[in-house]
Amino acid sequence: SGDAHLLVEIDGHEESVALELKKLEALVRSCGSINLDTAVGEEACERFWKLRREFSYSLRNTGLIKLNEDIVVPRSRLVDLVAFTETLQAESGFPIASFGHAGDGNIHVNIMVPNMTDPEIKTRAEAALDRLFHQIIDWGGAITGEHGIGIAKQRWFGAAVGAGAEALHRRLKA
Secondary structure (H helix, E strand, C coil): CCCCCCCCCCCCCHHHHHHHHHHHHHHHHHCCCCCCCCCCHHHHHHHHHHHHHHHHHHCCCCCCCCEEEEEEECCCHHHHHHHHHHHHHHHHHEEEEEEEEEHHEEEEEEEEECCCCCCCCCHHHEEEEEEHHHHHHHHCCCCCCHHHHHHHHHHHHHHHHHHHHHHHHHHHCC
């Protein structure tokens, strides 16, 4: 239950991990968590990682097309990103699900569209992507964290890296 899940992993010496876990539990409870589950040890922790891995698969099972964008924002902008994607979802009419690596700001923003063959839907989806990527750039983030630019993000490359870096890339490629 709930609108968000936070998976936190700590490691270190057994005694220090136990102490950190108690402090972390108290902090999370003080923030009003609905539910708190903990696990110690590799086998017990695997059920949490399994849940995280299956989240992406569950999005595919919705029947919608998952436009998975692996953006990066400064950690100080994570709350802003959540607010922004809520606004983008309302404006675009597409469900948006986000998950990722909050510790380094690498977040998978998934814009869920019914299909990309309908010209009106494709136009709306591309407008949502434009808004997302330009906002990320304005915050000093990156439009990709793990998967690179490639063909799919080519039209935003210049804005993401700047004219000088783009020219250098093109010279190297040539």
